[in-house]
Amino acid sequence: MLSKMTNKKSGRILSIVVALILVFSTISLSAYAISDSEKAEYNQKIEDIRSQIAENKKKIQELRDEASTYDDEIGGYQDKIDALQSQIDLYNQEIALIDADIKGIEDEITGIENEIEALDKQVKKLDAQVVEIQQDIADTYTILGERLRASYMSGTSSSLEYLLTSDNFQYQSYLERIELLERISQHDNDVIKSLEEDIVKLEEKVKEIEATKVEKNEKIEVLDAKVVDLEGKKQVQVDARKVIEDAEAEIQADLDKVMSIVNGLNASSKEYEAAIERGEATILDYEHKLSGENESYGSGTTGNMVWPVPYNNTYVSSSFKMRTLNGVTRQHNGIDICRGSSSYGATVVAVKAGTVTTAYHSGYNGGFGLYVVIDHGDGVKTYYAHLSSVNVNVGDYVTQGSKIGEIGNTGYSFGAHLHFGLMINGGWVNPMNHLSKPAGLEIRG
Ligand SMILES: [Zn+2]
Numbered sequence: 001m002l003s004k005m006t007n008k009k010s011g012r013i014l015s016i017v018v019a020l021i022l023v024f025s026t027i028s029l030s031a032y033a034i035s036d037s038e039k040a041e042y043n044q045k046i047e048d049i050r051s052q053i054a055e056n057k058k059k060i061q062e063l064r065d066e067a068s069t070y071d072d073e074i075g076g077y078q079d080k081i082d083a084l085q086s087q088i089d090l091y092n093q094e095i096a097l098i099d100a101d102i103k104g105i106e107d108e109i110t111g112i113e114n115e116i117e118a119l120d121k122q123v124k125k126l127d128a129q130v131v132e133i134q135q136d137i138a139d140t141y142t143i144l145g146e147r148l149r150a151s152y153m154s155g156t157s158s159s160l161e162y163l164l165t166s167d168n169f170q171y172q173s174y175l176e177r178i179e180l181l182e183r184i185s186q187h188d189n190d191v192i193k194s195l196e197e198d199i200v201k202l203e204e205k206v207k208e209i210e211a212t213k214v215e216k217n218e219k220i221e222v223l224d225a226k227v228v229d230l231e232g233k234k235q236v237q238v239d240a241r242k243v244i245e246d247a248e249a250e251i252q253a254d255l256d257k258v259m260s261i262v263n264g265l266n267a268s269s270k271e272y273e274a275a276i277e278r279g280e281a282t283i284l285d286y287e288h289k290l291s292g293e294n295e296s297y298g299s300g301t302t303g304n305m306v307w308p309v310p311y312n313n314t315y316v317s318s319s320f321k322m323r324t325l326n327g328v329t330r331q332h333n334g335i336d337i338c339r340g341s342s343s344y345g346a347t348v349v350a351v352k353a354g355t356v357t358t359a360y361h362s363g364y365n366g367g368f369g370l371y372v373v374i375d376h377g378d379g380v381k382t383y384y385a386h387l388s389s390v391n392v393n394v395g396d397y398v399t400q401g402s403k404i405g406e407i408g409n410t411g412y413s414f415g416a417h418l419h420f421g422l423m424i425n426g427g428w429v430n431p432m433n434h435l436s437k438p439a440g441l442e443i444r445g
Contacts, residue, residue: 130209133205306352331428355398381423385421
């Protein structure tokens with residue numbers, strides 16, 4: 001009975017304790033935790049974003065597949081361009097030869113033109129000489145006529161008269177001529193000799209003029225042929241250039257068409273990639289909210305926090321501020337710490353004692369890569385991201401200054417560094433206002 005009573009009593013006490021615990025835990029939940037509906041909402045949002053990301057990744061793959069279907073075509077145009085290039089080289093060699101030909105013909109033409117000009121001058125000179133000789137002949141005739149009249153009037157009919165009246169004196173026998181000539185005065189003889197010479201000279205000049213004119217006409221014919229030749233060569237050049245230009249324009253137009261399609265596909269891929277990045281950042285924000293159950297109402301006291309990278313040659317490469325990375329401007333929710341010598345593999349320590357709430361040993365994890373979150377109580381949490389290795393697990397209690405991992409380049413990172421974030425009561429704050437900094441710390445960004 002007693003024992004029954006005692007059992008009954010102890011049972012009642014137990015139920016009171018249980019009730020009290022339930023009341024306290026209810027109070028605790030309502031005081032610190034986000035509501036179930038909020039939790040469900042955040043999880044739903046994360047799920048939605050994840051499915052969008054998966055969809056976008058599929059779209060990127062589709063775009064890449066589509067772009068790769070143009071690879072052969074682009075390669076074909078590249079081959080055509082290469083072939084055209086060797087054709088262009090040949091044409092250029094041909095054009096260079098034709099240029100040399102044209103230069104040679106132009107020189108020849110200039111030479112012939114000079115020759116024709118010289119011949120023209122020659123003809124003019126000969127013409128003048130002919131006029132001069134004709135004048136001489138006329139003058140000589142006048143003198144002879146005067147002498148004839150004088151001898152006629154003095155009655156001494158001379159052989160000169162006979163000579164001058166004879167139509168065919170060249171058929172006279174030599175002796176007859178000598179005989180006749182002996183009978184005329186020496187002066188008359190000289191006059192007739194000069195006349196004969198003038199007549200011969202005149203005939204020579206006329207012949208020379210004829211020959212010069214023939215030569216000139218021949219030169220003009222050669223010149224005309226050369227000009228036709230030159231025109232032909234120039235046309236060959238024009239035609240060759242046109243063939244090249246037409247072929248180039250055709251291939252370029254085809255290539256431009258394909259490249260604009262491929263560029264369009266690549267641009268779309270880039271947009272989807274940017275959307276994925278934004279989605280992953282949003283997921284991270286929701287995950288922080290979900291994990292921030294006990295942060296909302298903490299005191300936020302950070303106390304003494306040591307520098308997370310325990311070396312004397314570290315610097316801040318990027319501060320807690322708005323910054324633009326790959327065209328996207330957003331708040332940098334932490335500081336980036338590098339080490340003077342090699343950052344990669346450098347030890348990362350807990351800035352303060354606490355319990356590990358997150359420890360990713362692999363994966364992209366929304367851009368943080370391998371990362372650790374330590375809950376220090378009082379609504380204070382610290383984040384250590386882009387690690388190359390993680391030495392702790394969820395639930396571990398870590399002391400201040402103990403190694404939790406090593407600096408790396410995992411996740412959305414472009415070079416080994418530690419991204420250190422400090423969250424107080426669910427909001428990011430500037431860690432520089434809470435960490436004890438090494439002496440002479442450099443802020444480079
Ligand atoms: Zn960072």
